Every structure is written in structure tokens, then in C-alpha cells.
Amino acid sequence: MKPIFFLLFALLSLAACKHEDDEMPPDTSLVPIERGEGVFILNEGAFNAGNASVDFFRYPDNRQFSNIYETQNGQALGDVLQSMTLFGDRAFLVVNNSQKIVVVDPADFKGTTSIGPFPSPRYLLPLPSGKAYLSDLFSNFIYRVDLANLQKIDSIAAGGWTEEMVRIGGEIFVANRFTKNIYVIDTLSNQMVDTLEVGFDPASMAVDINGKLWVLCSGDSFGPDLGGIWRLDPATRQVEAQFGFTDFDTGTAPKIRTNSVGNVLYFLKKDIFKMGIEDGALPSNPIVSSGGRTLYALEIHPITSEIFTSDAVDFAQRGTVYLYSHDGVEIQSMEAGVAPNGFLFY
DSSP states (O other), X not given: OHXXXXXXXXXXXXXXXXXXXXXXXXXXXXXXXXTTSEEEEEEOOOTTTOOOEEEEEETTTTEEXXXXXXXXXXXXXXXXXXXXXXXXXXXXXXXXXXXXXXXXXXXXXXXXEEEOOOSSEEEEEEOTTSEEEEEESSSSEEEEXXXXXXXXXXXXXXXXXXXXXXXXXXXXXXXXXXXXXXXXEETTTTEEEEEEEOSSSEXXXXXXXXXXXXXXXXXXXXXXXXXXXXXXXXXXXXXXXXXXXXXXXXXXXXXXXXXXXXXXXXXXXXXXXXXXXXXXXXXXXXXXXXXXXXXXXXXXXXXXXXXXXXXXXXXXXXXXXEEEOTTSOEEEEEEEEESEEEEEEO
């Protein structure tokens, strides 16, 4: 009977070990990260808590690496990670409330230096020349940054909070939050050459396959202006179409993106909606319902058009990342850091 007893004991022990592994947090070790292997998950962190972080999810073995900056550098990333941009062999992490851009090698996430300080940086938009534009929340300026020398060059006056930026040809279009303005910057002269009027509070932008600019406006919840989606022709700088919302319920972080081809729009307005660029009206029903969650991020995979989103919960505890098919069928979910607010496909 003893062999049978020991066999049963061994099996029970293995089962117990498996259960403990299931309850363990995501792996915090890291191996060299190869391009095409996965996605960086940007965790904003709680305001003034200094707990911003980055995770990496690797597709081939379905493996998650948590808090990779602190793991690789032995120190915290900073306070409020707003965005991350790749250029050349470097990654630039805009840490909003720490007033800096942290520069790392994306292959191992070891930091090299930082750029700053800036008053309240938001998004970095590189140009092929190696120069970049940086939007800012509080400064009333858009900054120019040299990504080779890792220094601030100069600035362009802009009224108020500047947010997302897109490049179309030789011009940069900049969303100016809590106004009705889209600024236009000429990249040759580095001058602001025009201001386009859209709906109140342009929060997010996307460019479709035809080179048209789509702007999601949140609206003014304290006034009469409902939000909506505007389509502009960058060549003529004219509004071509307007799709108005019927309520102010835009959620915490409204966003608009295109699919991998550029002929389908996805937008986050509390729930996630899908819309063809030739459609004549906004969709009536979402493809992903928030279901009581605080959906906070939206990115579309550049090859598969799979939908990446997140639940920020209460912005204090760890959030959850969700992956959906292009039609809104849930594929998987995973725990992330505090307030996951974006994704960068590598």
C-alpha cells in the first residue's frame, strides 16, 4: 500500500503546485524583446503615486512580463505614463507628471537618459528627419525635440492643452482640448499656419486610407455643444462630414482609431463602436459593451485589426487588458498595472 500512498501524495502535491502557479502574478523576468513578438502595455499609474509602469505581452508563448522598466533599471519609471513612441532603435516614454521623456532601448528596456523638464508633456510625434513635436497640457506651447541629441530645440505658441497629433504630408494636425480647434503646423517652417474649427473638445484623431482626417470631439457637458465625429479634407482644410452624438456620455477617455487597412473606424465612447469610412451615419449599437467597466484605452493591431482595450477600474488598483477580434468577440484578458491607458505594438 505504501507505493500507492506515495503516488497519491505526489499527485496531490503536483496538483497543489499547479494551483499555486495559477495564482501567481505575471512573470517579472525579461528576455531580449524581438520586433514582431508582442505589445507593450502602458500603465499610467495613480496620480501622484509614482507607480507608472510598462508590461510586455509576448504572442508566441502567450507570456506576460510585468513592470519591465523597474525590473531592468532598479528604479521606478515615474508619475503618470502618458504615451510611448518608437523611433529608430529607441523608445521614448512620455511621463506626464514627472515632466520628462524617458529614453530606453526597447530590446531590453534599459534606460539610457531622459529629456526635459517639460511642464506637462503628453504625446511625441517624430518626423523622418529625427526631429519631433511634443504636445503639452499646461504650457500653451508645442515643443520641438531633437531625438538624436536628446534635447529640446524650441517651441511653438499654442493656446491651451494640446493632445494627439497626426502627420499628413508636410503638415502636423494638433488637437486642442476644450476648444473647437485643430492646429495646423508646417513642418518646413515649423510655424502654425492655420486653425481649423470642429466640434467642442477634440479628444482624438485618426487618418483613413484616403488620407482624410477624422476627429472625435467629446462635446461640452456644461453647455449646449454635443460631441461627435468630424471628417476633414487636409488638402482643402474643409469639413466634409459631421456625425453628431445624441448624448454627452462619452466615457472617461474617448478615442478613435482605424483598422489595419484604414477603411474602418473604431471609436471608444464609453463602449466601443465600429463604423465604415463610407457609412452615412453613426452605428446604433456597440461591438464591445463596457458592461460597467471603465474602458480607458483603445488601439487596433496593425496587421490583424484585433481590438486592444482596458478597464482602468478605479484608477488606484490594477486594471485589466482585453483583447477582442475585429468584430468584438473576446479572445482573452489579463491583469495589468494601475490604469492601463495605451498599447504600442512592437
